[in-house]
Amino acid sequence: EVQLVESGGGLVQPGGSLRLSCAASGFTFSSYWMSWVRQAPGKGLEWVANMKPDGSEKYYVDSVKGRVTISRDNAKNSLYLQMNSLRAEDTAVYYCARDYIVVVAGGFYFYGLDVWGQGTTVTVSS
Amino acid sequence: QSVLTQPPSASGTPGQRVTISCSGSSSNIGSNTVNWYQQLPGTAPKLLIYTNNQRPSGVPDRFSGSKSGTSASLAISGLQSEDEADYYCAAWDDSLNGHVVFGGGTKVTVL
Numbered sequence: 674e675v676q677l678v679e680s681g682g683g684l685v686q687p688g689g690s691l692r693l694s695c696a697a698s699g700f701t702f703s704s705y706w707m708s709w710v711r712q713a714p715g716k717g718l719e720w721v722a723n724m725k726p727d728g729s730e731k732y733y734v735d736s737v738k739g740r741v742t743i744s745r746d747n748a749k750n751s752l753y754l755q756m757n758s759l760r761a762e763d764t765a766v767y768y769c770a771r772d773y774i775v776v777v778a779g780g781f782y783f784y785g786l787d788v789w790g791q792g793t794t795v796t797v798s799s
Numbered sequence: 800q801s802v803l804t805q806p807p808s809a810s811g812t813p814g815q816r817v818t819i820s821c822s823g824s825s826s827n828i829g830s831n832t833v834n835w836y837q838q839l840p841g842t843a844p845k846l847l848i849y850t851n852n853q854r855p856s857g858v859p860d861r862f863s864g865s866k867s868g869t870s871a872s873l874a875i876s877g878l879q880s881e882d883e884a885d886y887y888c889a890a891w892d893d894s895l896n897g898h899v900v901f902g903g904g905t906k907v908t909v910l
Contacts, residue, residue, distance in 0.1 A: 708899070710844075717801060718836070718844060718887050720899035732897050768843055783891035783899065785834030785849040792843055 675699035682793030695752040695769030703747035706772035711765035759797045766792040803902035810908040811878045819905045821871045821888035831891040833871040838885040883909045
């Protein structure tokens with residue numbers, strides 16, 4: 674069964690740090706782009722970041738650039754999100770998701786996020 | 800403020816057809832494919848439509864997608880009570896080094 678399981682969420686004070694993890698199983702993790710998507714309480718979805726299978730390309734939403742780092746360990750079938758200088762507006766459920774990306778000459782096509790985890794909750798509050 | 804614009808709500812009675820619009824720009828919908836997600840209450844999102852109009856295995860054919868220019872739409876025909884959920888459109892955006900953008904979501908209510 675294809676599965677993604679997030680962990681690492683919790684309560685953190687403003688300015689603090691947190692590292693989220695996502696354990697993948699049931700598919701060849703090292704072949705897929707992976708993303709993090711978040712959802713603030715009562716709000717819509719916001720894509721946070723994604724990265725190429727070999728880690729050579731990473732993309733971030735502007736609101737987290739410089740504070741958040743996406744990384745992966747293909748040997749451990751795991752994806753990570755290191756979040757620093759956390760703000761109240763970072764409070765959300767964070768989902769790990771598998772990218773459906775088709776690579777073509779000169780670039781790639783993003784077709785969607787086809788597998789999602791159940792999410793882990795991050796609360797930034799004093 | 801979401802980059803892609805969706806109506807906040809839509810509704811219909813069982814059996815009716817409901818359509819949700821998604822408006823973007825030349826840097827996202829205008830130059831990339833659109834995907835749609837269904838989020839049932841209290842659950843993670845699920846990919847409903849990819850590359851504008853393709854359904855993943857297991858998605859009923861009463862869900863259909865289309866795209867024209869910088870806009871896209873999701874149609875639910877033969878509306879059922881279990882379709883009551885939030886629906887989001889998304890696309891890759893080529894501006895600012897590239898990133899995924901979502902619509903604000905549309906809450907579908909089955910009356």
